[in-house]
Amino acid sequence: MSGARERLSFDARVRDALADPLLKVAIDRTTGNARTKRAAAMAAWPGFSSARELGRDIKDHVIAHLDHYLVQFERNARASGAQVHWALSGPEACDIVVAICRKAGARTVTRSKSMLGEEIGLPHALQEAAIERVETDLAEHIIQLAGDPPSHIIWPALHKTREQVAELFHAHHHDPGTLDSIEAMVASARRELRGRYLAADVGISGANFLIADTGAVCTVTNEGNAELTTTPPRVHIVTAGIEKLVPSCAHAMAMLRLLVRSATGAELTQYTTFHCGPKRAGDLDGPAEFHIVLIDGGRTRMLAEGLAEMLRCIRCGACLNHCVVYRQIGGHAYGSVYPGPMGSVLTPMLDGLPQSKDLPRACTLNGQCQEVCPVAIPLPTLLRGWRDRIWSTGLESVTVRQGFAVWRFLALHPALYRQASAMAVWMMAWFARGGWIARMPLAGGWTRYRDMPRPPRRPFIAQYRRRMPRP
Amino acid sequence: MLQDSSRESAGGPCVGLFVSCLVDAMRPAIGFAAINLLEAAGCRVEVPLQQTCCGQPALNSGDLAGARQIAQHTIALLEPFQYVVVPSGSCAATIRVHYTELFHEDPVWRARAEALAARTHELLSFLVDIRGWLPKQVALPASATYHDSCSGLRELGIHAQPRRLLAAVEGLSLRPLEGNATCCGFGGMFCVKYAAISNAIVAEKAQSIEATGAELLLGGDLGCLMNLAGKLHRCGSRVRVFHTAEILAGMGDGPAIGEAT
Numbered sequence: 001m002s003g004a005r006e007r008l009s010f011d012a013r014v015r016d017a018l019a020d021p022l023l024k025v026a027i028d029r030t031t032g033n034a035r036t037k038r039a040a041a042m043a044a045w046p047g048f049s050s051a052r053e054l055g056r057d058i059k060d061h062v063i064a065h066l067d068h069y070l071v072q073f074e075r076n077a078r079a080s081g082a083q084v085h086w087a088l089s090g091p092e093a094c095d096i097v098v099a100i101c102r103k104a105g106a107r108t109v110t111r112s113k114s115m116l117g118e119e120i121g122l123p124h125a126l127q128e129a130a131i132e133r134v135e136t137d138l139a140e141h142i143i144q145l146a147g148d149p150p151s152h153i154i155w156p157a158l159h160k161t162r163e164q165v166a167e168l169f170h171a172h173h174h175d176p177g178t179l180d181s182i183e184a185m186v187a188s189a190r191r192e193l194r195g196r197y198l199a200a201d202v203g204i205s206g207a208n209f210l211i212a213d214t215g216a217v218c219t220v221t222n223e224g225n226a227e228l229t230t231t232p233p234r235v236h237i238v239t240a241g242i243e244k245l246v247p248s249c250a251h252a253m254a255m256l257r258l259l260v261r262s263a264t265g266a267e268l269t270q271y272t273t274f275h276c277g278p279k280r281a282g283d284l285d286g287p288a289e290f291h292i293v294l295i296d297g298g299r300t301r302m303l304a305e306g307l308a309e310m311l312r313c314i315r316c317g318a319c320l321n322h323c324v325v326y327r328q329i330g331g332h333a334y335g336s337v338y339p340g341p342m343g344s345v346l347t348p349m350l351d352g353l354p355q356s357k358d359l360p361r362a363c364t365l366n367g368q369c370q371e372v373c374p375v376a377i378p379l380p381t382l383l384r385g386w387r388d389r390i391w392s393t394g395l396e397s398v399t400v401r402q403g404f405a406v407w408r409f410l411a412l413h414p415a416l417y418r419q420a421s422a423m424a425v426w427m428m429a430w431f432a433r434g435g436w437i438a439r440m441p442l443a444g445g446w447t448r449y450r451d452m453p454r455p456p457r458r459p460f461i462a463q464y465r466r467r468m469p470r471p
Numbered sequence: 472m473l474q475d476s477s478r479e480s481a482g483g484p485c486v487g488l489f490v491s492c493l494v495d496a497m498r499p500a501i502g503f504a505a506i507n508l509l510e511a512a513g514c515r516v517e518v519p520l521q522q523t524c525c526g527q528p529a530l531n532s533g534d535l536a537g538a539r540q541i542a543q544h545t546i547a548l549l550e551p552f553q554y555v556v557v558p559s560g561s562c563a564a565t566i567r568v569h570y571t572e573l574f575h576e577d578p579v580w581r582a583r584a585e586a587l588a589a590r591t592h593e594l595l596s597f598l599v600d601i602r603g604w605l606p607k608q609v610a611l612p613a614s615a616t617y618h619d620s621c622s623g624l625r626e627l628g629i630h631a632q633p634r635r636l637l638a639a640v641e642g643l644s645l646r647p648l649e650g651n652a653t654c655c656g657f658g659g660m661f662c663v664k665y666a667a668i669s670n671a672i673v674a675e676k677a678q679s680i681e682a683t684g685a686e687l688l689l690g691g692d693l694g695c696l697m698n699l700a701g702k703l704h705r706c707g708s709r710v711r712v713f714h715t716a717e718i719l720a721g722m723g724d725g726p727a728i729g730e731a732t
Contacts, residue, residue: 014665014667014668016669018667018668018732031706043512044513062729081612104514147575150603159610193490199710208571213578240558247515253724303521316477324654325665325668325672328668328671328672328675329668329671346526361664362665362668363658363661364658364659364661364672365531365621365658365661366622366625366657367620367621367626368621368625368654371625384530384533386533387531388535390533391532391533391534392533396533398598400532401534404529404532405529405537407524408529408541411526411541412523412541412544413523413525414520414523417523421492421495421496429507434731435726435730435731435732436704436729437703438705445662445663445664446662446663446666446701449666449667449670449673449674449705450667450670450701450702451499451701451704452697452701452730453497453697453729454729454731456497456732458496459663460494460495460502460503461490461518462504463499463503463521464503464518464520468518
């Protein structure tokens with residue numbers, strides 16, 4: 001299903017999304033709620049702007065000293081009994097995870113939500129290896145049942161209305177019950193998943209922060225599913241991007257304040273867990289083996305290619321919730337793992353610019369994403385950077401380039417520009433009825449959806465010349 | 472360079488008015504309103520006749536070489552003035568914010584761009600922040616709502632100034648607009664290149680405007696206003712759309728955007 005969608009062009013995916021009225025209902029419910037709650041949280045937090053500067057500085061510092069903190073993290077994680085693996089690419093990371101699962105004789109793995117897992121293609125790799133994957137995050141559970149990819153980085157099932165979720169549970173759950181309320185739906189999912197947690201051979205999680213001075217991994221969830229995924233199985237595997245490093249627990253706390261308020265408007269998630277090493281002698285529970293797979297996956301290349309600021313991203317989703325484009329087309333139309341403004345910056349890096357050249361351009365550059373970003377990523381500037389690259393590498397169409405060449409020539413020759421604009425204005429008037437133009441050649445993009453005001457008989461400069469005495 | 476205080480003492484500061492290519496071609500009334508307002512605020516206004524476009528379309532399309540050429544033309548044209556005023560947030564932001572970025576590897580042009588940026592202002596913010604001017608004896612008995620265009624709002628911090636100016640218009644009541652700081656979906660080339668998405672955004676915006684029950688929609692950027700006026704008209708709305716400068720210059724009883732003259 002997702003494969004078929006990805007093969008469509010961006011325009012076709014957009015058309016499908018805009019034609020789906022339920023999708024719009026679902027997007028408005030969740031992102032509207034998120035915007036309202038975030039706004040309330042920020043209004044109650046006078047220290048936001050200084051916290052944001054601190055968060056930006058922490059991330060910039062770590063990114064500038066990745067070599068130092070990666071080595072420190074590895075040393076401390078090993079000292080705590082963790083096994084640390086390094087993967088340069090997504091496929092390499094998947095190979096490492098699958099090898100650990102095989103060595104553990106795993107038939108079933110539970111997984112708590114991780115966008116990195118999607119980025120590296122872990123669900124697919126597990127399927128190829130014939131290892132059953134049980135998604136334990138409620139939203140991930142929903143989209144696993146539906147066979148959909150995530151459509152939002154915080155709420156992967158945002159594209160489903162609660163009514164659609166009830167239908168899915170009714171069709172797939174063993175004991176769905178009445179499903180007449182959100183509580184009843186959650187209870188049904190809980191009944192469905194509880195047994196799976198205890199039966200799993202391996203639990204796989206992501207990481208919100210890698211804490212260099214202790215070697216611990218921090219995860220935040222609201223459902224407690226990460227704890228149930230990482231504690232009962234004999235083996236726990238963490239997959240994490242190398243940009244998740246912070247120097248210390250205190251730094252993780254500073255980032256956590258920004259992350260949770262920006263994502264959900266809450267002050268804290270229900271669960272904030274630090275995973276540090278495997279089960280020790282005397283511990284009541286915990287995994288016997290604790291693996292951490294540190295993944296580059298293009299991140300060091302981003303440093304080299306002028307996208308270092310994007311490595312600040314803590315995956316809060318605020319830029320998606322506030323993006324006028326995302327709010328109309330939803331996540332799937334982007335055709336990539338990461339949608340919205342942050343996704344439009346990341347995807348050309350991850351999937352290649354020729355395949356994703358629509359994404360940086362399908363943006364009004366209104367700047368609201370940067371305004372709400374808790375680590376002040378200059379998203380519009382980075383998107384402009386991709387547009388520059390599209391132009392300079394010849395990915396822009398010949399028609400557009402020629403059009404711009406003509407327009408630029410005129411803009412640099414004012415006398416010709418005056419003649420051309422006078423002629424354009426005169427021709428446009430031919431298509432006007434009253435004060436408006438409802439249809440006009442070469443203006444279909446505009447007039448298909450809106451009317452164009454009739455231009456004046458003469459442009460401003462021509463009128464001004466006639467009115468003002470010549471100096 | 473004519474950055475001389477003699478002109479200031481003779482008849483207020485000398486302001487070069489850069490009307491923007493869109494105002495030039497589509498709504499000259501905004502240019503004449505700007506002249507009236509600047510003169511009322513004690514400025515001597517000159518309109519450099521060689522002006523064309525600030526280059527924003529090239530800049531936003533990734534054609535940096537083209538944008539640089541046009542920026543050089545515009546910088547050379549506008550740098551003789553003590554102030555440069557633009558009745559558009561996004562064109563003013565192009566000159567104030569983006570010209571210097573365009574020349575980050577060219578110290579000579581960068582210095583010229585920075586000097587121009589420091590003297591360039593969007594019209595409404597110039598009237599309030601630099602001239603401390605508010606309209607007197609302008610009356611318009613009507614209800615209006617205000618759309619904050621994104622470039623002016625986020626790149627130049629224009630929010631309070633138009634509201635202060637409009638509060639001084641007798642009889643004009645300003646109604647709050649839900650999502651006043653949310654993009655209208657114009658985005659320059661975006662609105663024709665990704666027309667379906669742009670339409671979905673502006674359709675939602677038009678509904679919010681209708682829901683205010685206001686007779687007028689006002690703003691400070693003609694691109695956004697044409698997008699909104701065109702959508703409102705297509706939807707059969709009776710809301711009339713003006714640039715704020717037109718209202719302040721007492722032209723609110725004239726034809727709105729799209730009304731036959």
